[in-house]
Amino acid sequence: MSMGPGECEAVVFATSDLHAHVWRGQTRTMGMAGAATHIGEARSSIAASLWVDNGDTLTGSRLGAHLSGRAERHPLLPALEALGLDVGVPGNHDFDHGADLLNRRVDALRTACYVCCNVVDAAGSTLFAPSAVLERGGVRFGVIGAVTGHLQRLTRYSSVAGVRVLDPVDTVTSEAIRLRDLVDVLVLSYHGGLEADPESGRPWEYDTGENQGQRLMASVSGLDGVILGHQHRTAAGVAAGASGPVAYVQPGYGGERVGTLRFGLRDGRVVHREGRLSSPEVCATATPSRQRAMSRLTTAWERSEKWADQPSAVDGEQMHRLLQKRMSVSASVLYLPSRVLSWRDLERAFPGPLGTQVYQMPGEELIAVLREAGAVASSGGVVTDGIGPECWSVSIRGVDVAVPPAHVEFVANVPLDWALPQGRVQRAEPHDWLDDIASTFGRFLDADSG
Numbered sequence: 001m002s003m004g005p006g007e008c009e010a011v012v013f014a015t016s017d018l019h020a021h022v023w024r025g026q027t028r029t030m031g032m033a034g035a036a037t038h039i040g041e042a043r044s045s046i047a048a049s050l051w052v053d054n055g056d057t058l059t060g061s062r063l064g065a066h067l068s069g070r071a072e073r074h075p076l077l078p079a080l081e082a083l084g085l086d087v088g089v090p091g092n093h094d095f096d097h098g099a100d101l102l103n104r105r106v107d108a109l110r111t112a113c114y115v116c117c118n119v120v121d122a123a124g125s126t127l128f129a130p131s132a133v134l135e136r137g138g139v140r141f142g143v144i145g146a147v148t149g150h151l152q153r154l155t156r157y158s159s160v161a162g163v164r165v166l167d168p169v170d171t172v173t174s175e176a177i178r179l180r181d182l183v184d185v186l187v188l189s190y191h192g193g194l195e196a197d198p199e200s201g202r203p204w205e206y207d208t209g210e211n212q213g214q215r216l217m218a219s220v221s222g223l224d225g226v227i228l229g230h231q232h233r234t235a236a237g238v239a240a241g242a243s244g245p246v247a248y249v250q251p252g253y254g255g256e257r258v259g260t261l262r263f264g265l266r267d268g269r270v271v272h273r274e275g276r277l278s279s280p281e282v283c284a285t286a287t288p289s290r291q292r293a294m295s296r297l298t299t300a301w302e303r304s305e306k307w308a309d310q311p312s313a314v315d316g317e318q319m320h321r322l323l324q325k326r327m328s329v330s331a332s333v334l335y336l337p338s339r340v341l342s343w344r345d346l347e348r349a350f351p352g353p354l355g356t357q358v359y360q361m362p363g364e365e366l367i368a369v370l371r372e373a374g375a376v377a378s379s380g381g382v383v384t385d386g387i388g389p390e391c392w393s394v395s396i397r398g399v400d401v402a403v404p405p406a407h408v409e410f411v412a413n414v415p416l417d418w419a420l421p422q423g424r425v426q427r428a429e430p431h432d433w434l435d436d437i438a439s440t441f442g443r444f445l446d447a448d449s450g
């Protein structure tokens with residue numbers, strides 16, 4: 001972008017759905033570490049810039065599960081802050097352990113702030129500031145935060161019982177009206193996705209209200225840029241917008257991309273905007289303070305790797321109870337790889353994003369399937385609860401007879417997919433089982449964040 005007289009550049013860097021990945025895969029690129037170094041390097045030559053994280057930051061990886069029981073000493077947000085994070089917006093998964101715990105984690109921040117305009121308590125006050133105004137390099141940025149209106153449907157009742165979620169379109173509209181004249185650049189960071197092509201308006205999915213990014217851009221006046229997330233998709237460009245062009249970015253999953261909203265200002269007004277994505281690399285030439293912050297992340301990651309190999313002390317019996325409760329069924333079939341389960345074994349037994357599926361099938365058919373599966377996997381592994389002759393016996397003229405029920409509903413873990421008829425799957429929901437198991441039964445390493 002070339003600058004004329006009276007012109008300047010302002011840039012908002014965006015991450016979303018980092019899901020507690022310090023990096024991804026063997027190459028140690030992407031993730032929080034990759035995104036943070038990429039942004040740090042890019043910002044060093046720009047006077048007016050911000051880094052906004054669009055949520056689903058704290059759970060979704062082995063490290064996230066390891067840290068799930070911790071509040072005040074949770075190291076991820078302070079590390080991101082030390083790496084330069086300016087503004088955070090909570091995603092639906094950041095409420096997985098309750099709004100109170102999230103609030104305590106956010107309270108540990110010193111310079112960065114959390115914003116969200118559409119989650120309120122029983123009295124109607126927002127849990128976080130609805131927006132923030134920050135001045136960088138002489139440019140006043142306004143950042144409005146919002147989370148998907150489906151937050152409560154996507155989160156366990158007990159975690160969000162005390163909050164109400166307001167319509168994002170209404171709340172963002174009134175916040176944008178309030179802020180527009182106070183700032184030079186106005187950005188919405190919305191932890192939700194795109195229900196339609198932002199440039200043509202053509203629908204991409206059923207308009208359920210879970211993803212309203214296109215509607216927000218098309219109906220909220222005054223926005224210069226929008227950060228999207230939640231769907232783990234990538235998108236970037238410029239949409240028509242309600243009151244003029246709006247740049248948008250949706251940076252995918254786990255730090256695979258960094259979003260860049262770039263604005264050209266003339267006399268304090270945005271006259272040019274673009275939305276782009278780039279692939280981050282971990283950069284070796286970091287400043288000492290950035291290296292220190294980075295080592296907090298890598299130390300936390302190394303501790304979670306050690307934790308994963310420890311015996312979990314969680315047994316099959318406990319897993320049956322937890323699964324049946326979470327999936328609201330009274331029977332379960334599990335493939336568990338060994339008797340002494342490490343956290344890593346449990347992670348493998350419940351692979352993301354689904355981990356488990358609920359089946360329904362005729363009792364006779366299930367017995368035949370289990371007989372076959374038991375024969376094939378006799379090295380151990382297939383364990384049942386609430387299923388089998390011991391549960392189905394009835395007394396006929398004083399003689400106990402096993403009578404399978406006409407239909408059985410049960411939950412099974414995904415490694416049993418090969419044995420169970422996939423046509424009998426009734427439902428499956430994405431679930432972070434390792435996080436759930438660790439926070440339900442967890443013993444946590446004394447892992448000081450260092």
Ligand SMILES: [Zn+2]
Nearest residue numbers: 056091092230
């Ligand atoms: Zn999400």
